[in-house]
Amino acid sequence: MLPLLVLIPAISGLLAFFWQEDRTRRRLLVFAAAAHSGLTIAAWWYFDPKNQPEVLYGLLMLDSMGMLFLSVVSALFLAAALYTAGYLGMESHKAHRDYLEGFFFVNEPERVFTGCMLLFLTSMTLVTAGQHFGLLWVTVEMTTLVSAPLIYFHRHHRSLEATWKYLLICSVGLALALLGNFLLSVSAAGTDTEVYTRLQLTGLINNASKLQVSWLKASFLFLLVGYGTKMGLAPMHTWLPDTHSESPSPVSALLSGALLNCAFLAILRAHQVCVAAGQAAFTQELLLPFGLMSMGVAAVFILGQPDYKRMLAYSSVENMGILSFGIGLGSQAAAFGTMLQVVVGSLIKGSLFLVAGNILTAYGTKTISDVRGVMRVLPLSSALWMAGFLAVTASPPFGPFLSEFTILKAAFDTGHNVSAVLFLALAALIFIGMAAAVLPMVQGTPSAQVLERARGERLWQVAPPLALCLVVLVLGLYIPPQMTHILNSIATGLVPAVVVADADPARKTGKEPDPVAPKNEESPKAELPRQDETQSTALDDSARVPLSESSTSRALAREDN
Amino acid sequence: VNTMDFLTDLALLFVILINLTMLASSRIVTCIRLVAIQGMSLGLLPFFLTEQGQNLFVTRRLIIIAVVTFVVKGFILPRMLTRALRLADVRHEIEPLIGHSASVLIGVMLLALSFWMGSRFQLPELARSDTVLPISGGAEHQPQPKTPAPGGATTAEPGKRHLSNLVIPAALSTILIGMFLIVIRKKALNQVIGYLLMENGIYIFGVALAYDEPILIELGVLLDVFVAVFVMGITIFHISRTFDHIDTTLLTNLKD
Numbered sequence: 001m002l003p004l005l006v007l008i009p010a011i012s013g014l015l016a017f018f019w020q021e022d023r024t025r026r027r028l029l030v031f032a033a034a035a036h037s038g039l040t041i042a043a044w045w046y047f048d049p050k051n052q053p054e055v056l057y058g059l060l061m062l063d064s065m066g067m068l069f070l071s072v073v074s075a076l077f078l079a080a081a082l083y084t085a086g087y088l089g090m091e092s093h094k095a096h097r098d099y100l101e102g103f104f105f106v107n108e109p110e111r112v113f114t115g116c117m118l119l120f121l122t123s124m125t126l127v128t129a130g131q132h133f134g135l136l137w138v139t140v141e142m143t144t145l146v147s148a149p150l151i152y153f154h155r156h157h158r159s160l161e162a163t164w165k166y167l168l169i170c171s172v173g174l175a176l177a178l179l180g181n182f183l184l185s186v187s188a189a190g191t192d193t194e195v196y197t198r199l200q201l202t203g204l205i206n207n208a209s210k211l212q213v214s215w216l217k218a219s220f221l222f223l224l225v226g227y228g229t230k231m232g233l234a235p236m237h238t239w240l241p242d243t244h245s246e247s248p249s250p251v252s253a254l255l256s257g258a259l260l261n262c263a264f265l266a267i268l269r270a271h272q273v274c275v276a277a278g279q280a281a282f283t284q285e286l287l288l289p290f291g292l293m294s295m296g297v298a299a300v301f302i303l304g305q306p307d308y309k310r311m312l313a314y315s316s317v318e319n320m321g322i323l324s325f326g327i328g329l330g331s332q333a334a335a336f337g338t339m340l341q342v343v344v345g346s347l348i349k350g351s352l353f354l355v356a357g358n359i360l361t362a363y364g365t366k367t368i369s370d371v372r373g374v375m376r377v378l379p380l381s382s383a384l385w386m387a388g389f390l391a392v393t394a395s396p397p398f399g400p401f402l403s404e405f406t407i408l409k410a411a412f413d414t415g416h417n418v419s420a421v422l423f424l425a426l427a428a429l430i431f432i433g434m435a436a437a438v439l440p441m442v443q444g445t446p447s448a449q450v451l452e453r454a455r456g457e458r459l460w461q462v463a464p465p466l467a468l469c470l471v472v473l474v475l476g477l478y479i480p481p482q483m484t485h486i487l488n489s490i491a492t493g494l495v496p497a498v499v500v501a502d503a504d505p506a507r508k509t510g511k512e513p514d515p516v517a518p519k520n521e522e523s524p525k526a527e528l529p530r531q532d533e534t535q536s537t538a539l540d541d542s543a544r545v546p547l548s549e550s551s552t553s554r555a556l557a558r559e560d561n
Numbered sequence: 562v563n564t565m566d567f568l569t570d571l572a573l574l575f576v577i578l579i580n581l582t583m584l585a586s587s588r589i590v591t592c593i594r595l596v597a598i599q600g601m602s603l604g605l606l607p608f609f610l611t612e613q614g615q616n617l618f619v620t621r622r623l624i625i626i627a628v629v630t631f632v633v634k635g636f637i638l639p640r641m642l643t644r645a646l647r648l649a650d651v652r653h654e655i656e657p658l659i660g661h662s663a664s665v666l667i668g669v670m671l672l673a674l675s676f677w678m679g680s681r682f683q684l685p686e687l688a689r690s691d692t693v694l695p696i697s698g699g700a701e702h703q704p705q706p707k708t709p710a711p712g713g714a715t716t717a718e719p720g721k722r723h724l725s726n727l728v729i730p731a732a733l734s735t736i737l738i739g740m741f742l743i744v745i746r747k748k749a750l751n752q753v754i755g756y757l758l759m760e761n762g763i764y765i766f767g768v769a770l771a772y773d774e775p776i777l778i779e780l781g782v783l784l785d786v787f788v789a790v791f792v793m794g795i796t797i798f799h800i801s802r803t804f805d806h807i808d809t810t811l812l813t814n815l816k817d
Contacts, residue, residue: 138778145789161814179736199778
């Protein structure tokens with residue numbers, strides 16, 4: 001399954017570079033995206049977490065976390081591909097007039113754009129399946145390089161500036177992540193593993209107790225800063241707003257929903273190793289402030305933001321901040337919420353960027369104050385715009401409400417009261433900031449010029465974001481038990497809580513706190529608090545102290561040697 | 562100190578000197594040549610690294626990596642940069658944000674910082690039998706017999722890795738000076754050179770300390786650097802065509 005998932009987009013991508021006819025090339029894009037999604041669904045069908053086939057000496061393997069991220073990538077790419085097929089048909093080959101400054105520009109050759117898009121899918125698939133830190137780095141860097149031409153689709157100076165910033169800042173950041181890889185390899189020097197498994201995820205986790213702690217910490221620091229740059233964590237997020245606002249809307253949707261997640265996945269892999277090595281406290285202390293800082297920066301720039309695509313970009317920074325915050329809390333429930341947030345946050349952001357593309361097409365401006373009366377010009381898009389706004393700011397009944405509420409509750413349960421209050425305050429600020437932008441856009445009367453130009457909404461403009469939005473809505477109301485099961489099993493690998501529960505049997509509250517196999521078929525809402533009680537109460541007072549003590553004593557022992 | 566160690570130190574010293582010269586030179590062509598020479602000496606570096614007086618590193622995978630590095634970093638990347646330079650038609654870094662003599666001074670300070678950090682690094686012990694060796698330091702150079710047991714982590718005495726004292730300072734200073742160049746130079750091409758310097762520093766670190774990555778990954782890293790410079794070169798070409806210059810301080814249309 002995995003070879004096909006990689007090869008289909010790769011081969012169709014290479015084909016697209018040489019395919020002369022536009023119409024069939026667009027079909028090829030949609031076909032490859034659909035095939036990828038179909039294969040992903042089939043991979044879920046045959047998914048067996050215990051026994052996954054390894055590809056290339058075990059460098060590639062889809063574990064449950066990889067599967068989750070792959071599904072998000074695949075779903076978003078399908079939506080973006082359907083949108084792109086229509087979008088490219090609308091963008092002619094002639095010179096366009098720039099809406100902002102009035103000069104004329106041409107588009108990138110459509111062949112290059114489509115080819116790079118498919119290669120982008122290939123590289124992201126490889127990231128989700130990467131089981132080796134070296135390979136992970138190579139593939140994440142590959143995503144940067146193949147997505148740079150996508151940003152420079154409209155060939156004018158603003159998109160060029162965005163492309164340059166993106167290329168340079170992300171490449172430099174990722175260079176630091178490469179150094180982190182080497183440090184990790186040094187820390188694993190004592191594990192007596194074969195060459196091919198030195199930086200292998202499973203090998204590192206199994207030999208975690210033999211890792212050299214100080215080198216491991218240094219390595220995590222570099223990996224966090226490096227991949228954090230790509231992920232858009234503040235203060236390394238500076239490329240993100242420019243890139244997201246200047247690229248064509250389907251590309252923005254992919255960058256925001258899929259690419260940032262891939263970088264987050266790389267950080268999660270490093271976090272997994274640190275957790276296994278008993279260094280969870282160290283990584284949490286780093287992830288939590290980075291998360292809050294990103295939310296803070298997002299809140300500051302969303303308030304009074306004049307450009308709606310930039311506003312969405314900062315909302316992506318916020319989303320990444322929430323993810324980092326959630327993992328930084330270090331409880332099972334928070335990790336569960338974070339994984340849910342990965343899914344719903346990305347899908348709704350993809351939907352919002354696609355709708356933003358519709359508004360941009362109809363109004364020809366990205367300035368919020370120039371867009372009025374979307375409800376009249378684009379009725380369906382305006383409904384989706386409102387729904388997306390409510391969802392992304394975590395209003396019920398959408399999915400993000402559930403995930404962010406879970407994270408917030410876990411924050412209080414683990415005793416991070418100040419952080420939790422900050423989280424809530426920043427989320428509220430962002431709600432206000434976005435409401436002040438979105439509501440006037442939807443209401444009011446459009447200018448006569450816009451009404452005259454309006455050509456209604458096409459199916460390709462509305463169906464993909466609608467589908468994404470519906471998924472997010474459904475996940476807010478009902479999470480299938482299988483999905484709860486998967487999310488729980490992923491969350492278990494991200495927290496040190498299981499060891500603690502065993503070490504302290506007196507604290508067990510009746511039920512076995514083994515979240516891997518919740519057999520009961522209750523609704524997820526009823527199930528979540530139960531884990532909160534069993535896991536996080538055990539965590540906040542007793543868990544952290546012995547863990548950090550043992551780690552420091554081990555570090556001391558190493559320094560003695 | 563044997564010949565190989567001497568050659569290692571020489572190559573690393575060379576790398577450090579190139580870094581400082583880079584800070585002093587204003588002509589972009591000179592910078593490209595310097596980065597090419599640095600790339601070549603890095604390609605040779607793996608052959609000089611020794612353990613126990615004998616060169617354990619020269620395996621088939623190492624030769625492939627060294628040769629590919631030599632060719633890519635010494636010839637192909639500089640060739641691509643020269644081409645971008647010709648297309649963009651720029652010669653000088655006219656006014657860097659920090660003057661040349663001041664930046665050399667800062668470079669020396671970064672070098673001192675790297676030496677200080679290098680002295681604080683404690684290399685971890687190795688468990689594998691084939692790399693058990695005495696500490697380098699000069700005097701105690703007694704070859705230990707290799708343990709015959711395969712995978713003899715348990716039987717072998719864990720030892721320190723033999724490593725030139727210059728490796729970590731050279732790697733760190735190259736990385737830091739590369740980042741410094743990216744910050745102070747305005748021309749897009751010079752920033753790419755800074756990026757290459759960073760990659761070179763990381764390469765020194767990797768080849769000396771983490772030499773047993775799978776060859777597939779090592780080549781993948783090199784391929785990525787190659788493609789990165791390729792894409793950056795194309796972008797620079799477009800920048801020069803759109804703006805009539807490649808001065809990145811003027812790329813400031815996008816902001817909040």
